[in-house]
Amino acid sequence: MVLPVAFFGLFFAWPVAAIVARGLKADGSWQFGRITDVLAQSDIRHVLWFTTWQALASTALTLAVALPGAYVFARYDFPGKQILRAVVTVPFVLPTVVVGTAFLALVGRGGLLDELWGVRLDTTVWAILLAHVFFNYAVVVRTVGGLWGQMDPRQEEAARMLGASSWRAWRKVTLPALAPAVAAAALMVFLFTFTSFGVVQILGGPTFSTLEVEIYRQTSEIFDLGTAAVLTLVQFVAVGAILAVHAWTVRRRESVLRLVAPETTARRPRGAGQWALLAGVLATIAVLLVLPLAVLVQRSLDAPDFGYYRALTSADGGVFLVPPIEAIGNSLEYAVAATAIAVLIGGLAAAALTRRDAGRFVRGFDALLMLPLGVSAVTVGFGFLIALDEPPLDLRASWILVPLAQALVGVPFVVRTMLPVLRAVDQRLREAAAVLGASPWRVWREVDLPLVRRALLIAAGFAFAVSLGEFGATVFIARPDNPTLPVAVARLLGRAGDLNYGQAMALSTILMVVCAVALLVLERLRTDRTGEF
């Protein structure tokens, strides 16, 4: 418990406090008037308005597109379903930068649609919305579809036997049970899109800017740290509110539902209507999820003899001091370090949270752990920049800064993955070990660890994927001669010229492949030998 608290105090609370001080303190006194000053600016109000409505629109669009998908995955059985489920999840672990690049390749200047029909969406909000749907499709399918597949269809049948039509049975029996899951998924999507950075940064151009992008712009282009700090606070409050509502819906979702094994509820589609629905969902997945990635790969190969890939190995481009290919090594090193930190901190935190005698303080820490997830990577990066650059703790020159920031973003994933599994371990099993002479540490090693090993691996995988794709925080603190993959992609995209564009596509493809492989390994771990425990 001490280590996670210290970690969060040092690398989250302190940087955030530093931001607050930087934004609201001038000449040693608090200037709360600055908040209203900043919020009164019309361009800032425009940013706030855009951030909110694009998040709402993205959420609505994602639900509209993904709910039929959730239904199909929950209730229909068809060949290739397992593979397709993994494919659908790939976008979620893809770095935002890759998503942005892929959509640029699809709907941007010189993109596929531009070539075919002369259509360009990268100057419209549609590119952002579509990318958000792409990114969050899996959130809805997994959260809602997961529960839907485990709901006993006999409940609906019971309602039918009592005289309800099939539509009424669905509306009165299934929908109410499903509603909290839909709400939770919607809130997650809203949160992710509200704090969207990489996608908007790449696809939004100068016209569209979310809070997150604006914070970055104020910091690194305008150097107005005061405004950036105030905006960070606004975002902090908004995210806190969303997380609170989310926690509330999750608690409500824990009402007692009769769950059954998902394999027993799925069956082959019957009749033209059901086949059409399945076809529609498959087509949506093909166009919305697969096509952008395919175009991305195709663009990266659009030079003779893997020209773009080979260009990555030379430093001649002048964008970096080193060949872009070195970013791969950097990224992997950082990700491994970040994963180790995240698993250590997250594992300790989860273990502390599982203790039955956990007091109010510890349970409060549970909610606190989720904050970095929502409080946006840019806040973390910005906070690191202004808090950890002077004695007593000057880590600016240290390579550990980047993994620390990435671990901060990864810890909530670790805790979320570990906690349900740890809570499922029977407390008396631990007591049995204690009575047989095992110290608390050995109890954890002998009882908890073997039972949660797989969850731990999955958590590590998530942390790894998150670190690998982390952009918002890293872009602040990565040093120019040690860029990570996403940072290198963004910087290449910022330059004109076909070669840079092609290299960005090539690097994105590499990043996508690494993340997809990590995910597929995780999927195998998840389904392998499930009967063991």
Added chain:
Amino acid sequence: MLLALEDATVRFGGRAALDGVDLSVAEHEIVCVLGPSGSGKSTLLRVVAGLQHLDGGRVLLDGRDQAGVAAHKRGVGLMFQDHQLFPQRDVGGNVAFGLRMHGVSKGEQSERVGELLDLVGLPGAAGRAVAGLSGGEQQRVALARALAPRPRLLMLDEPLGQLDRSLRERLVVELRELFGRLGTTVLAVTHDQGEAFALADRVVVMRDGRIAQSGTPLEVWQRPADEFVARFLGFENVVEGTVAGEAADTPWGKVPVPEGASQGVRSLLVRPAGVRLVDAGLRCSVVARTFKGTHVAVRLRPEGDAPVLEAACALRAAPEVGDTVGVEFDAAEIVVLG
């Protein structure tokens, strides 16, 4: 005394799960705590094991106060109600667990595991997965696991609770024989009086976190301390009466009591065997008869508004439902309670 509880108190919220309990267990003694669910008997074990914090009083092992001594350092064994075998380890891994925790060498471990598995009647089962064991086998493995580190005190929480009746009756005899042979000191809790009487040297009856009675099985059976204990042991013929000399005035009329019984208003227990069916005496109609194997239990409704009586009759002499019979009482089967 190996184990002594002094004024042990545990409160959950406002309710006392243990309310000033004093209890001691001597070396090699088998003590069985008997009580209905919620009487605090499992809490008692958890307190001794160090899994439950005391709100008042002390736990002493070998005369040493255990306050601040963690569960894993107390050197006591606890067999859980539903066994709690480690699912990811095989039978041998489970039994060896405590030995490993105590730093016993590998060779010694496997030797002792084999020995214990022989002892509990599962020879050669070390390599089996625990998921594939039957309830009785799991129980034996749990016992072997608890015995392995040679705890100075072995505690059993409803040791046979989840097993079927015939297995239970066989195992309780085996356990008693085994503990006698090993000289193990045992503190067990159960809600089943048959189990307690068969297993224990001494029975402790608990009610609402307090000790209602303590004594040998025979003492408790023959002289229940109060109406609660009598009814918990399954006796139904408990009634209030005024004792004067060697007779008591009860709703069932004059009832003889043993010599030297305490005088005044008392609860009286009439054992079913003490209810004799005769031609004269208290007039009763037979409302039910239940075949019990060795005898027939007969429920009798006396004339007037006196409480229903239970009688035990020989198989051949049992009346039919609806018959009217007369009842006399046998002073030897009557106990004046508390």
